[in-house]
Amino acid sequence: xxxxxxxxxxxxxxxxxxxxxxxxxxxxxxxxxxxxxxxxxxxxxxxxxxxxxxxxxxxxxxxxxxxxxxxxxxxxxxxxxxxxxxxxxxxxxxxxxxxxxxxxxxxxxxxxxxxxxxxxxxxxxxxxxxxxxxxxxxxxxxxxxxxxxxxxxxxxxxxxxxxxxxxxxxxxxxxxxxxxxxxxxxxxxxxxxxxxxxxxxxxxxxxxxxxxxxxxxxxxxxxxxxxxxxxxxxxxxxxxxxxxxxxxxxxxxxxxxxxxxxxxxxxxxxxxxxxxxxxxxxxxxxxxxxxxxxxxxxxxxxxxxxxx
Amino acid sequence: xxxxxxxxxxxxxxxxxxxxxxxxxxxxxxxxxxxxxxxxxxxxxxxxxxxxxxxxxxxxxxxxxxxxxxxxxxxxxxxxxxxxxxxxxxxxxxxxxxxxxxxxxxxxxxxxxxxxxxxxxxxxxxxxxxxxxxxxxxxxxxxxxxxxxxxxxxxxxxxxxxxxxxxxxxxxxxxxxxxxxxxxxxxxxxxxxxxxxxxxxxxxxxxxxxxxxxxxxxxxxxxxxxxxxxxxxxxxxxxxxxxxxxxxxxxxxxxxxxxxxxxxxxxxxxxxxxxxxxxxxxxxxxxxxxxxxxxxxxxxxxxxxxxxxxxxxxxxxxxxxxxxxxxxxxxxxxxxx
Numbered sequence: 001x002x003x004x005x006x007x008x009x010x011x012x013x014x015x016x017x018x019x020x021x022x023x024x025x026x027x028x029x030x031x032x033x034x035x036x037x038x039x040x041x042x043x044x045x046x047x048x049x050x051x052x053x054x055x056x057x058x059x060x061x062x063x064x065x066x067x068x069x070x071x072x073x074x075x076x077x078x079x080x081x082x083x084x085x086x087x088x089x090x091x092x093x094x095x096x097x098x099x100x101x102x103x104x105x106x107x108x109x110x111x112x113x114x115x116x117x118x119x120x121x122x123x124x125x126x127x128x129x130x131x132x133x134x135x136x137x138x139x140x141x142x143x144x145x146x147x148x149x150x151x152x153x154x155x156x157x158x159x160x161x162x163x164x165x166x167x168x169x170x171x172x173x174x175x176x177x178x179x180x181x182x183x184x185x186x187x188x189x190x191x192x193x194x195x196x197x198x199x200x201x202x203x204x205x206x207x208x209x210x211x212x213x214x215x216x217x218x219x220x221x222x223x224x225x226x227x228x229x230x231x232x233x234x235x236x237x238x239x240x241x242x243x244x245x246x247x248x249x250x251x252x253x254x255x256x257x258x259x260x261x262x263x264x265x266x267x268x269x270x271x272x273x274x275x276x277x278x279x280x281x282x283x284x285x286x287x288x289x290x291x292x293x294x295x296x297x298x299x300x301x302x303x304x305x306x307x308x
Numbered sequence: 309x310x311x312x313x314x315x316x317x318x319x320x321x322x323x324x325x326x327x328x329x330x331x332x333x334x335x336x337x338x339x340x341x342x343x344x345x346x347x348x349x350x351x352x353x354x355x356x357x358x359x360x361x362x363x364x365x366x367x368x369x370x371x372x373x374x375x376x377x378x379x380x381x382x383x384x385x386x387x388x389x390x391x392x393x394x395x396x397x398x399x400x401x402x403x404x405x406x407x408x409x410x411x412x413x414x415x416x417x418x419x420x421x422x423x424x425x426x427x428x429x430x431x432x433x434x435x436x437x438x439x440x441x442x443x444x445x446x447x448x449x450x451x452x453x454x455x456x457x458x459x460x461x462x463x464x465x466x467x468x469x470x471x472x473x474x475x476x477x478x479x480x481x482x483x484x485x486x487x488x489x490x491x492x493x494x495x496x497x498x499x500x501x502x503x504x505x506x507x508x509x510x511x512x513x514x515x516x517x518x519x520x521x522x523x524x525x526x527x528x529x530x531x532x533x534x535x536x537x538x539x540x541x542x543x544x545x546x547x548x549x550x551x552x553x554x555x556x557x558x559x560x561x562x563x564x565x566x567x568x569x570x571x572x573x574x575x576x577x578x579x580x581x582x583x584x585x586x587x588x589x590x591x592x593x594x595x596x597x598x599x600x601x602x603x604x605x606x607x608x609x610x611x612x613x614x615x616x617x618x619x620x621x622x623x624x625x626x627x628x629x630x631x632x633x634x635x636x637x638x639x640x641x642x643x644x645x
Contacts, residue, residue, distance in 0.1 A: 203413040207477070208427070211427060212402060222419075300418055
């Protein structure tokens with residue numbers, strides 16, 4: 001198992017090289033001059049030239065990339081063009097917000113989605129099931145910005161219960177987390193339901209019933225233990241995505257998270273920040289995936305046997 | 309039937325599945341009796357309703373779409389269909405245990421086998437978890453699986469070994485009635501022999517009554533005292549194994565025996581029963597076998613045949629053949645009962 005984890009972490013190296021190369025290439029090919037963006041319209045030709053020289057933007061592509069990798073290996077991923085702060089610190093300032101937002105909304109999605117899915121499955125075609133499936137469809141198809149604005153209108157403007165921006169108090173966390181969770185609740189509910197429906201028809205569930213086991217134990221212990229495996233995949237992917245920043249939600253609720261940081265960096269052609277941000281997201285995503293795979297092994301001994 | 313005490317007496321049992329496009333009459337007015345300590349072979353083609361009957365006895369017919377529409381299932385004299393779910397739960401596993409058809413899918417893949425056996429023990433005995441696990445290991449050894457393997461998961465076992473685990477679960481609480489649903493169908497021939505031998509041995513040890521569902525007449529001959537032949541949800545012939553094998557009467561039974569290939573005879577083609585199993589949502593009128601029956605007469609398509617006792621304990625649902633037989637043999641004892 002330890003060997004497996006070590007190997008998976010070593011796999012990060014080629015992933016990082018690949019990701020950095022692709023991002024570097026894309027930025028190189030993107031129109032727009034960072035010097036002009038940073039220095040503003042009134043900047044003199046001289047100042048622009050000086051900036052480009054200093055940041056090495058006039059060097060050939062491979063030289064630029066080589067220099068970046070050489071420094072990155074030593075732990076230096078550059079400074080933001082805009083703020084002149086180290087990229088690592090910029091990201092670390094934004095990351096806690098994103099993690100909190102992602103964790104809270106996934107928590108909501110799991111706590112609500114899994115029970116909803118189970119009840120929907122064991123009461124298939126009931127009123128509850130139909131209502132849940134309608135909610136799930138609405139949740140899936142509702143745009144995040146629309147839901148966010150609606151919630152702000154109702155809970156912040158009309159009822160004045162919750163703040164409409166920021167993310168520093170529990171009260172301020174509620175609206176953004178719910179907004180971001182809406183889709184995940186829908187996905188987790190549907191996934192749990194269909195997975196449960198498949199599992200309760202399995203022969204081994206009949207075997208448990210034939211033992212004289214209580215229906216509640218049949219469902220919550222035997223069926224759920226098997227039905228959760230695909231749900232974990234979905235939750236993991238969702239969580240990995242959210243760690244990359246929830247741009248819309250962060251913008252609506254003015255949360256200074258990774259998503260907003262990245263969008264601003266791209267707009268300003270802040271190359272080092274974009275590079276660093278993407279690399280960081282790639283690492284976070286890979287680690288979450290590893291975590292999901294380990295969770296798999298814990299849930300399913302058949303998968304554990306394959307991890308060597 | 310007679311005075312002997314019956315462990316199981318099924319009377320006029322009907323089970324239906326409602327599906328798109330109609331109602332499947334999976335079991336139709338089925339009558340069956342089994343004495344204490346007896347072995348009953350339950351034979352028929354796929355789809356004849358054997359498994360549904362077994363699930364009916366366990367009250368595990370999936371509902372929806374299935375439903376027991378009429379009849380009584382007397383188990384030790386009490387009707388199982390009138391039991392509450394709680395009463396039923398203590399009977400399932402405790403008094404009636406079932407071995408399922410496909411060992412590959414009958415065990416929970418994410419639970420070690422000792423826990424799956426111990427679960428059964430805990431449900432029906434007043435023991436601690438530790439004692440239940442000890443009992444599980446004991447059961448595994450009884451079915452020939454070494455105790456070191458107790459903490460293994462189902463995927464670490466072969467098909468035959470999984471079936472042994474399934475048998476160990478079924479027998480863990482010394483049931484007085486064991487229903488084995490094609491326990492060997494999914495296994496290869498050498499493992500089949502082992503599993504059958506194991507079941508025989510275990511039966512000797514704990515004297516359980518057995519309902520053996522199969523479509524293998526060879527297994528019935530080896531294991532069973534009585535045989536019920538089932539066709540399209542009905543029992544068409546019921547007799548002692550000895551009587552049935554020596555004097556099959558119902559045309560369907562006869563067809564089954566004829567279709568067994570004979571190694572000594574040089575035959576080009578397998579003798580088969582003409583035609584196919586009828587569409588279960590649209591059974592033929594009268595006797596459901598009449599479209600395939602070489603002896604069918606006009607009245608067969610009109611009247612559903614009742615069971616006639618042509619010799620003590622030998623019941624047949626075929627007026628044409630029983631009449632013929634009664635006339636030729638001259639035995640009329642049970643016909644009027």
